[in-house]
Amino acid sequence: MEPGGRRWQQQQQQRRLQGPRQEAAEYYRGHRVPQRMEEALNTLFPLRPADLYGELANYICKFSKAPVICKLVGRKVLDGVGQPTLEVEIYCTVKNYEKRICSTVMSSHSQIPENASPDTTEADEKERNDSVNTAVEWVNESLNTMLRDLEPTDQCKVDEMLGEYFTKKVEEKKEVQKQEEEAEATLALTSCTPSATELTGKKKAAKPGKKVAVAERTIPPAEPVESVLCGSLAIGGTSLAVAKAGASVSRIPLYLHIALLKHDQDSPEEMTLPLPMVTLLSCEKMSPAKLKLVKEVMLIPPVQLSLKQGIERVLDIQKEMMRLLEPPGKVPSPQLADSKKGRAHNTGKKAPLQALKRISHLGCLITGCDNLEQPLLLMQTACNNIGLELGTDVYLAINCAAHELMDYVKGKYEILSGTFKSPDEMVDMYVELINKFPFIIALIDPLRKEDRQQWSNICRALGSKCYLIAEDAATYISKLKIDQNINIPMCSGVVLKYINQTKVSDLIELTGLLDGQRHITILGSPDGESSDDSLVDLAVGLGARFIKLGGLSRGERVTKYNRLLAIEEELAKNRTLREGNLEFIAFTEESQPEKQLSDVLPPSKQDSLPPQLSQPALQVPSLPAQLPENSTLT
Incomplete structure (x- = not known):
């Protein structure tokens, strides 16, 4: 076979077109190419149909849409200590097909008391269940509709929308609390009884305040515990699930995806x-x-x-x-x-x-x-x-x-x-x-x-x-x-x-x-x-x-x-x-x-410490080889 001949050129062309993406080829095989176009292509490039459709698929994929979020699914699952928590699944449209990308499970927000009373435990379990149920509802309804058709790689846009949604829910909760307080105040005025002031809980709350009055003059009082909005797990769970989906569609590990987000898409060398x-x-x-x-x-x-x-x-x-x-x-x-x-x-x-x-x-x-x-x-x-x-x-x-x-x-x-x-x-x-x-x-x-x-x-x-x-x-x-x-x-x-x-x-x-x-x-x-x-x-x-x-x-x-x-x-x-x-x-x-x-840090070889701990505050003594018998830090 002479270099430059017709047959030699055909073989070189075939080699260049080898290795088409099989998935795309299978997809486009079922689509009929116009007869005149097919004849013209066969004249110019006498290839097998699979190769032809594969090459067309490769070319068309360059103009295909990036994967977008098509569905969010929230469900109640159990965490590591058997308590209910939230799982969020992300589905995306990839090459016109709906595909499950990833899921994430949130950790529970409340600490586990070592000696909680039965009443406290029961109240905590009820609050946790209500919060998870609300979060599942948010994910499956509001957030599912709100985030549809967004690209999972656009983390800033997703988080901005989640923040606006959460702010709206906080305002709604404040409005409800304000109406409840007004209703209680109206009820207190109409009852006209000495016990009416106790309906708001203010009188009862004043008693312990008198006991700790002396302590409050010497130490700052504890800051009020920040209330957790019922359903807030949905915000964190959805944001993290979208980040995992963005890493998945970009075909990079989640840690690298996070690093790129932090450094404005500049990949760290180390x-x-x-x-x-x-x-x-x-x-x-x-x-x-x-x-x-x-x-x-x-x-x-x-x-x-x-x-x-x-x-x-x-x-x-x-x-x-x-x-x-x-x-x-x-x-x-x-x-x-x-x-x-x-x-x-x-x-x-x-x-x-x-x-x-x-x-x-x-x-x-x-x-x-x-x-x-x-x-x-x-x-x-x-x-x-x-x-x-x-x-x-x-x-x-x-x-x-x-x-x-x-x-x-x-x-x-x-x-x-x-x-x-x-x-x-x-x-x-x-x-x-x-x-x-x-x-x-x-x-x-x-x-x-x-x-x-x-x-x-x-x-x-x-x-x-x-x-x-x-x-x-x-x-x-x-x-x-x-x-x-x-x-x-x-x-x-x-x-x-x-x-x-x-x-x-x-x-x-x-x-x-x-x-x-x-x-x-x-x-x-x-x-x-x-x-x-x-x-x-x-x-x-x-x-x-x-x-x-x-x-x-x-x-x-x-x-x-x-x-x-x-x-x-x-x-x-x-x-x-x-x-x-x-x-x-x-x-x-x-x-x-x-x-x-x-x-x-001290040197590896250390001397014994004298029985009385009387060193100055900023002096670093050596580690004791043997603790004095009567020395305790109480």
Whole structure:
């Protein structure tokens, strides 16, 4: 066959037209091409019909419409603790066919009380059911009609419409409440009885106010709890479902889709994985033990390890913790280990922890403690028994949840049963704690958000040594942002939770604002978590410094750790994984550069601590090799 001949040209043309999209070819095979056009095409390009129709399909697909939303489906499902929540499904029109793209399941907004009364539990369940039922109705009716024919990749437009819809519902709720108040006022005027004033509940509410009058002069009163609009789950669930659909039709991972939205479609060259805060121990606040201050004790792997290596290290510590928490008689009671030699020493003081042999809804072990040192010494013992050292091989973080401990009659925090401390005394206690146990690199909610002066004091005292994180103050994203400022106390960063009416655009805007003000962002799981793993993609795409997912138990939490491991593997394969870092902020009157973690953590070899804790507030003493017998932080 001579190059340039007719047959040779036909074969070259066939090679160029090989590999048509089979799906498009099958679709266009059933459409009749006009006979004259077909004869002309056969004369010019003597090809098989399948090749011809496939090439036509390829050409026509260039002018086809982008996928658009055609249907939303909302339904009631169960979350990880068996409570009702919302699932949102997205259907799109793709090449004239209706196709299910994705779904998302929202996490419940309410925290799970440890000792709730039956009446409170029943009221909470009724409120939750009503909210989910309303959310399902919103999705299947109003939102389904409102978002039809919108492109799922247009997240800003979708979130703008969702925000307008939610604002309209809030105004409707206010109007209904106003009418109810007017009706009650009219009824009170017409009844003309002494008890009429009690109909509004104002007289009854005044009695406890008299009791706490003295306390209110010394501490700021608690801010009113932000009411959750019934059905608000529909807003957050729909926004996240649309984001997942946009990533799916763009054929990219959700984390990359979120990163493109945050950076105005500029693809980042490298991405950093958030460090996991793995909850290992929960000191149940309502247990028979005395300690109330600690809600969670968390482990943070060092940045030098890969995520996979860090998770394996945490699992090793968890196994040793379970061994130490065996009932008395099976194993010796845990004693403080020598951090230098990794051996256990008997201090002559037997105070074994109360092993309750239960797994918390947070996916971690539960135990009761009588003082603040017990869980820390238990963690130190478990690490030393397997040859690890706290402060070098792994770090600790404590979720204090101090807002749950305030006694408003006394105006003090009840950190132990019968032991109370004022906000100023709490600051001194934390300074002493971090000086004594410098392997603690994060305190979450050490104070109420209302104690802003004490937040400032503790940040100036400890900001260069550990992170001071606000979680309760960051629960409701709608209250965090005022103009271009963050409405939170002075702190190192905040824990953001994707709940209720939160939209993807809200998270993108807020994390950008936090980045600009040198705050760290932590994406956190609510107490009532679901099996949806989108939170991990949000954390990676938004560039969060940490992610707080709970423990390494319970499927709804483990599935998120598995997703994080999969993203690490994918980024490493694509050579776009960048190693993270830990930097503390020195809160002083003059701005100072952030310090590296290696500059503020203690050396690996440490000396013993004298019996009396009398060090200055800003001095960092070495980690004790053995705790004095009579030394307790109360």
